[in-house]
Structures are given as C-alpha cells and as structure tokens.
Amino acid sequence: MFKWLDMLALLPEQASTYAADVDRVFYVIYYITFFVFFLVTFLLVWFVIKYRAKPGQRAIYSHGNNTLEIVWTAVPSAVFIILFLISASTWANIKIFKPKGDVEVRLIAKQFAWEYYYPGPDGKFDSDDDVQIDGDFYVPVNKKVVLRMQGTDVIHSIFIPVLRLKQDILPGREITAWFEATKTGRFEVPCAELCGPGHSGMKGWLNVLSEEEYQAWAAENGVSNPESGN
Numbered sequence: 001m002f003k004w005l006d007m008l009a010l011l012p013e014q015a016s017t018y019a020a021d022v023d024r025v026f027y028v029i030y031y032i033t034f035f036v037f038f039l040v041t042f043l044l045v046w047f048v049i050k051y052r053a054k055p056g057q058r059a060i061y062s063h064g065n066n067t068l069e070i071v072w073t074a075v076p077s078a079v080f081i082i083l084f085l086i087s088a089s090t091w092a093n094i095k096i097f098k099p100k101g102d103v104e105v106r107l108i109a110k111q112f113a114w115e116y117y118y119p120g121p122d123g124k125f126d127s128d129d130d131v132q133i134d135g136d137f138y139v140p141v142n143k144k145v146v147l148r149m150q151g152t153d154v155i156h157s158i159f160i161p162v163l164r165l166k167q168d169i170l171p172g173r174e175i176t177a178w179f180e181a182t183k184t185g186r187f188e189v190p191c192a193e194l195c196g197p198g199h200s201g202m203k204g205w206l207n208v209l210s211e212e213e214y215q216a217w218a219a220e221n222g223v224s225n226p227e228s229g230n
C-alpha cells in the first residue's frame with residue numbers, strides 16, 4: 001500500500017547522527033513550498049477564468065486592500081519565524097557547536113583533488129610522519145570525526161550526501177566540519193562547487209569502517225590511533 005509514495009523519497013539513505021534532523025527541516029520546507037505552489041497556481045487559473053473578458057463586463061481597476069496586504073505579509077513572516085525555530089537547533093548542532101573529535105583528519109582541497117592527512121605514530125600533525133592519502137579517506141563508524149579543511153587555489157565544497165554534510169572550503173582559511181557516521185560502507189564525495197575544467201572529475205570516497213577494520217587500516221598505514229595505544 002502507498003507504494004507510489006516511494007517515488008517521493010527524494011533523499012539518499014541517512015548515514016550520520018544528524019542526517020534525520022536535516023531531512024526533517026528539508027521536508028518541512030518542501031511541503032510548505034509544495035502547498036504554496038499549488039495554492040498560487042490554482043488561484044491564478046481560477047482568476048483568469050473568473051475575470052476574463054465577457055460581453056457587458058468592464059475591467060475594474062483595484063486600488064488595493066489593506067486587510068489582504070496585512071494578511072499576505074503576516075502569514076509568510078510567521079512561516080519564516082516557525083522555520084527559524086524548528087531549524088535553529090539543527091543548524092547549531094552541525095555548524096556552531098563542534099564537538100572534539102575522536103578522530104581528526106586534515107583535508108586540503110585543490111584543483112582537482114582531495115588530499116587527506118592523518119597524524120603518524122607520534123599522534124601530531126605537521127611532523128615528518130604525517131600520512132597523506134589522496135581521494136579516499138577512512139573513518140571508524142560511530143565515532144566523532146573532525147575535518148580541518150583548507151583550500152589552496154579556488155573555492156571548493158566537500159559534499160557527502162549520505163551524511164548530509166556539505167561545506168565550502170576557501171583558500172586562506174581553515175574551516176572545520178564534523179560528523180559521526182552511523183553506517184559502514186563506501187560513500188561518494190564529490191566537489192560541490194564549480195571549481196574549474198576538472199570539477200566534474202573532482203571526486204573521492206569516504207570509507208566508513210567498523211572499529212576493528214579501522215584499527216587494522218590505521219596499523220597498516222602508520223596512522224596514529226589513540227585507542228590502540230599507537
């Protein structure tokens with residue numbers, strides 16, 4: 001029953017702790033827009049028919065209606081205030097209150113590649129044993145991951161649809177983002193900001209591993225892993 005409703009499922013699977021909150025905000029805005037679109041379209045067609053030229057009927061010039069103008073100012077204002085109230089906590093959770101990460105990864109975005117850096121066995125960044133990985137990156141499931149991101153040339157944007165994470169990366173600034181993946185798997189990471197002729201090929205993969213797989217991957221690649229004592 002209601003199989004056809006599946007066609008309305010617009011969004012990819014949810015694979016982060018905040019994905020459901022983002023989708024809730026999306027659907028509220030989507031259905032309000034949907035309703036207003038059909039209301040306006042219906043009124044437009046109805047008025048075109050009702051007030052069309054007819055023999056014996058003259059066009060009337062309307063000087064406006066204060067009550068109507070107050071209503072169509074107040075209703076959208078109320079809608080915007082409600083949208084703010086229901087989305088503010090989601091926005092703050094993702095973009096403002098950033099947790100301390102269990103895993104920290106640095107990301108350099110450049111034309112036309114993603115370069116990831118992990119601390120080596122000394123557990124520190126900017127030392128000789130940093131580990132560089134291009135294109136793919138690896139994180140453990142159910143852990144908070146902090147991405148510290150820099151751009152070297154133009155504006156890029158990291159987009160991980162299943163996490164509902166999208167963040168512009170600007171040259172000359174370090175910007176942080178965070179996520180906690182809730183599903184293991186291999187997920188596409190495209191660049192979401194038109195950044196030059198190779199933009200469409202600027203694509204990598206996020207690999208979310210189980211705790212054991214991540215330990216093994218870290219050990220194999222010389223990546224610091226506080227939980228295993230390395």
Ligand SMILES: [Cu+2]
Nearest residue numbers: 156191195202
């Ligand atoms: Cu790019």
